[in-house]
Amino acid sequence: MFELTPFVGYRWGGTITALQSDLFNTDVDLASSANIGANFAIPINDDGMKVELMIDHQQTHFMTGSGLFEPAGNLGDVDVTYYHGGLLIPFGQSRGATPFVLVSAGLANIDPKLAGVSSENRFSASAGVGVKVPVNRNVGVRVEARGFFTSLSNDNRDNCTRCGFGENNDLYQGEVNLGLTLRF
DSSP: OOEEEEEEEEEEOOEEOTTTOSSOSSOEEEOOEEEEEEEEEEEOSTTSOEEEEEEEEEEEEEEEOOSTTOOOEEEEEEEEEEEEEEEEEEOSOOSSOEEEEEEEEEEEEEEEOSTTOOOEEEEEEEEEEEEEEESSSSEEEEEEEEEEEEOOOOOOOTTOSSOOTTOOOOEEEEEEEEEEEEEO
16 A cells, blocks of 8 residues: 655754855754654555655754853754655564664755855765554554765865865764554
8 A cells, every 4th residue: 555654753963064065164063853744655565665755854053052061053044855765664564563664865955044045955865763553454653763864075175175084074864753654
């Protein structure tokens, strides 16, 4: 059966280094906040494996001051939206619950809400685990946790005097979601 799962959740993490952007002259963090989205799952075999299409949106803001007990300053709003396609792979299915792992890849749209700044689309991937619990034949509850990787690589390092070797300046975020699955 096809599945449509609208969900709400909470996303945390994410640092954009000063080396990756001309927007700020210091490293900035993305504030933890709620996210919303939807998954559409298409069955591909009789064992419950599905191809999933996902959209996942977070409205947050850039902040400084990530030290212990250091006040955080709001530097402006930013939206982060993931557009992914991937696989949901169930394991250990029972009548009461279906645990699963998932992997996906696609684009992350990072859209600062600041004057004169445009949005960027970057390669993104995610992996996670979760469980689906049926309420009846056509409705269920889905809980999952997933981590996101977004490539912020900048190949413009010709005249880079501050670039360090071995530094990882990509964007990493984590989230937990609760959704209502509709099967048809």
